[in-house]
Amino acid sequence: xxxxxxxxxxxxxxxxxxxxxxxxxxxxxxxxxxxxxxxxxxxxxxxxxxxxxxxxxxxxxxxxxxxxxxxxxxxxxxxxxxxxxxxxxxxxxxxxxxxxxxxxxxxxxxxxxxxxxxxxxxxxxxxxxxxxxxxxxxxxxxxxxxxxxxxxxxxxxxxxxxxxxxxxxxxxxxxxxxxxxxxxxxxxxxxxxxxxxx
Amino acid sequence: xxxxxxxxxxxxxxxxxxxxxxxxxxxxxxxxxxxxxxxxxxxxxxxxxxxxxxxxxxxxxxxxxxxxxxxxxxxxxxxxxxxxxxxxxxxxxxxxxxxxxxxxxxxxxxxxxxxxxxxxxxxxxxxxxxxxxxxxxxxxxxxxxxxxxxxxxxxxxxxxxxxxxxxxxxxxxxxxxxxxxxxxxxxxxxxxxxxxxxxxx
Numbered sequence: 001x002x003x004x005x006x007x008x009x010x011x012x013x014x015x016x017x018x019x020x021x022x023x024x025x026x027x028x029x030x031x032x033x034x035x036x037x038x039x040x041x042x043x044x045x046x047x048x049x050x051x052x053x054x055x056x057x058x059x060x061x062x063x064x065x066x067x068x069x070x071x072x073x074x075x076x077x078x079x080x081x082x083x084x085x086x087x088x089x090x091x092x093x094x095x096x097x098x099x100x101x102x103x104x105x106x107x108x109x110x111x112x113x114x115x116x117x118x119x120x121x122x123x124x125x126x127x128x129x130x131x132x133x134x135x136x137x138x139x140x141x142x143x144x145x146x147x148x149x150x151x152x153x154x155x156x157x158x159x160x161x162x163x164x165x166x167x168x169x170x171x172x173x174x175x176x177x178x179x180x181x182x183x184x185x186x187x188x189x190x191x192x193x194x195x196x197x198x
Numbered sequence: 199x200x201x202x203x204x205x206x207x208x209x210x211x212x213x214x215x216x217x218x219x220x221x222x223x224x225x226x227x228x229x230x231x232x233x234x235x236x237x238x239x240x241x242x243x244x245x246x247x248x249x250x251x252x253x254x255x256x257x258x259x260x261x262x263x264x265x266x267x268x269x270x271x272x273x274x275x276x277x278x279x280x281x282x283x284x285x286x287x288x289x290x291x292x293x294x295x296x297x298x299x300x301x302x303x304x305x306x307x308x309x310x311x312x313x314x315x316x317x318x319x320x321x322x323x324x325x326x327x328x329x330x331x332x333x334x335x336x337x338x339x340x341x342x343x344x345x346x347x348x349x350x351x352x353x354x355x356x357x358x359x360x361x362x363x364x365x366x367x368x369x370x371x372x373x374x375x376x377x378x379x380x381x382x383x384x385x386x387x388x389x390x391x392x393x394x395x396x397x398x399x
Binding site: 046069071072073074075077078079080081082083084085086087088089090091093107108111112115116117118 | 216218238240241242244245246247248249250251252253254255256257260274276277279280283284370371373374377378381382385387388389
């Protein structure tokens with residue numbers, strides 16, 4: 001059954017998506033460089049990260065930036081502590097992770113970042129977004145959990161908007177002394193064509 | 199061995215080190231021995247070593263000490279390979295291992311069942327990780343770490359005695375502000391800037 005399905009490409013939604021993406025001008029390397037430049041523009045100088053395949057180019061760009069201290073962590077909650085500690089001695093920090101990692105970090109977000117009123121820019125890759133075939137439960141619960149924690153968040157889909165959004169988000173986290181989240185989508189990261197409807 | 203006796207030795211060599219302490223009695227005991235705005239109390243179990251790592255990386259010329267516990271470190275074991283990877287020379291990570299969750303009803307931790315925290319630290323890549331077998335040995339290792347430039351991890355097996363000391367005098371937010379002001383003053387960095395609201399521009 002499976003084989004006969006595959007030899008009939010007109011019914012294969014994966015194939016249709018690939019053709020769509022081929023027609024679009026996607027460039028994840030450029031998107032990554034734009035985001036890292038924006039982080040630098042906002043004054044960020046220490047970034048804790050844990051990979052997701054969709055963050056690969058972004059993390060490479062972070063690693064290559066000489067102006068950013070890159071701390072690859074083994075579990076995202078560590079990153080909340082590392083960024084809190086670095087903030088207390090004068091660093092401007094960001095944490096880059098998948099939304100599953102954001103869930104991993106919740107105890108530290110509550111009893112360290114929120115309890116002590118420590119700002120932090122959370123760059124959360126939005127797995128389980130519309131069009132994804134994995135992590136649908138993670139995707140569906142990401143925004144409700146952010147809302148429950150009282151963390152203001154913005155969904156980023158346009159690479160061109162990234163510098164200004166990151167700059168404004170950094171102002172917001174510093175001013176409110178609370179974490180602020182930016183949800184990084186495949187569209188932002190140059191891994192899926194942008195749609196006007198999103 | 200008593201934790202309080204080790205802390206007394208540490209207080210003699212701590213100087214102006216920034217000291218991050220895990221939730222529990224160790225914070226109160228340390229604050230009684232070295233009252234300072236350079237002390238930071240951690241509320242998230244496990245996060246002590248991560249917060250200390252962030253401080254050590256953010257201020258590489260300043261000595262940073264983490265006063266951790268076995269229950270705390272066991273909750274955040276992944277901190278060990280991260281610390282080993284970043285290798286901050288100015289970090290001294292001390293774990294007082296009393297083999298119980300002391301602040302939570304004294305149930306046994308995994309170290310009480312045989313887990314070896316120094317062994318874990320070494321296996322994670324922290325070369326200079328060792329057990330201090332006596333208060334004097336602890337004092338020696340701590341002093342060497344405070345003067346040297348090597349990432350150091352010290353495990354100390356201690357009893358469950360608590361020193362009767364005063365409660366922590368400040369809340370979390372005041373702890374944060376005092377700590378930041380202390381760092382600003384002593385490390386000559388500006389952390390809390392006062393910006394005009396953008397609407398005033």
